[in-house]
Amino acid sequence: MNAPLPKKLGEALLDMGLLSSDQLRIALLEQDKSGLPLGKQLVGLGFVSETALRDALSENLGRASVDLAHAMIDPAALSLLPQETAQSLQVLPLHYDAARRVFVLAAADCHDLPGQDRIREMLRLRLGTAVELEILLAGESEIGAAIDRHYGYALSIDDILAELENQDLESAQGQSGPSVVRLIDNILIDAVKEDASDIHFEPEENFLRIRYRQDGILRQIRALHKKCWPAMAVRLKVISGMNIAESRAPQDGRVTFSVSGRPVDFRASCQPTLHGENIVFRVLDRQKGIVPLERLGISERAQARLEQLLARPEGVILLTGPTGSGKTTSLYAILNQINSERINIMTLEDPVEYPLPLIRQTSMNEALRMDFAGGVRAMLRQDPDVILVGEIRDADTAVMAFRAAMTGHRVFATLHSNSAIGAIPRLLDIGVTPEIISGNLTGVIAQRLLRRLCPHCKRAVTASPDECRLLDTPDDQSAPQIYQPVGCAQCRFTGYRGRLPILEILRIDNEADELIARRATQNELLHHARQQGFQALAEDGLDKVRSGVTTLEELARVVDLSDRIAWRRAE
16 A cells, blocks of 8 residues: 655644644745745744744654754764755764664755765765765754854864954954954854853953853953954944944944854944943844743742742733843743733833744834833733833833733833842832832742753762851751862863752732832831742752752852841841
8 A cells, every 4th residue: 555645744734733724825925925945934934933844844754853952963974074065955964874884964855856966975985885865854943053063163263363363454444354254253153152142342452352151151262463353343333233433422233143044133232442342242042042931940939939920810020130130031931931822912122132923022212212101001002911011110111010900911020129029119219109019019020040050060069067057957967968060071161051040939919918008118028928938039049059950159149148147037
């Protein structure tokens, strides 16, 4: 009996419930104009994810697929296929079985027969024998990322720098030539590959320092001759849309690059300094910035309290914390979890960092003279169910957010305060009355980010007496085992790899509303919150130390542990 013929891609996705007929019709209309393959068109429109497309193609064509993020790559196979060939054909060597003469590779298009013939001929010349190809399906951006990760960019940056040293850049009057263009492109690509959140270009008197912020800590990665900076600065300002003729006033810009086959946004800021213009690029990688809520690393206790807040159909939920504490990532994770076709979610941000499907996102625009308060007023006429206000900066914005909650909307917003309890006096300080806050505030979440110990090299040690006191170890128990950083190639010899959040979640109930209405002190609010199971940032962090995922030194870097002692005495 003959095997059934594979369905067309659109039909297969419809049958699998991954695509609606309306979405397919839109994609086909766009495909007529773009000429792109249907799969790439669907991913570009955001109708299906690349992973879902890969799995659907695998099932429809009866071919195996591979997740390159977790695949083991054979260096011997990489050496058999040049990087230029892998990039041009969008394939990645995985393994070579010499006994069977089978070369396994990942490809986004398994029907590229001319490309496969080219690879066979290249391997025959290199190995002196004919080989068979085994094709595994993978996403195009996955292949691009894997090529960058396994073939590397360090040598190309060094080669470009050597080329620049032999050029007379100072006489170029700020014109950025091909070498500067390639250098900037490679630095941005390298920063994405190294999981940097920010890139700092810092001119000193005699040289240019380039630093990456990785896991919240700045690390110098290059020092260049000062003659390179004028041309580099021009290039950075051009690609981010800044005025290259203006060098005495701060400027902001933005640019999107395709890195490893996926779009990555960079938010730019230029600031005049004593030795020249200081430029910082914030890396906004959508693939890493939009994280499912369950993968944020929140403790089970905090997750349960957060779900209590999200169960309320209306009210204001505030997120507090300093810049770089992960507030935006947490807010997007929350919105992504509640997002569906049944509700209308609208946001007002300054600026929009990550575009989300189904969500109406508005970026603040000073040219239109629209502030947060005016933006909320306008959004309320758009029939929203959920509103996100990027930041509450003044009384007008705060009052509009609370009035939206009064009319049955769920409102999320950020506010600058040092703790969840401190958000209440902060609202009072900017001019919001207790009568408006009481009954409309659902809860406050304070957040910080801790570096996570590298699992490959962390070392267990016995806690000292002082550490035991901080960890609340009973006197009749032996000292517990905690962990310290060591450093290895996996963590760039820092001892840490990645970050995780610690939270304190203040849930506002009826009694807390009464305390707010009569302007109770922070100690009174804290005492009531403790009775309801409130856990401070330091306590959540100490739980992470006890579980071996971070260190006391890292916790003390982020949280003032003396606050915990003071709070315990206040009890």
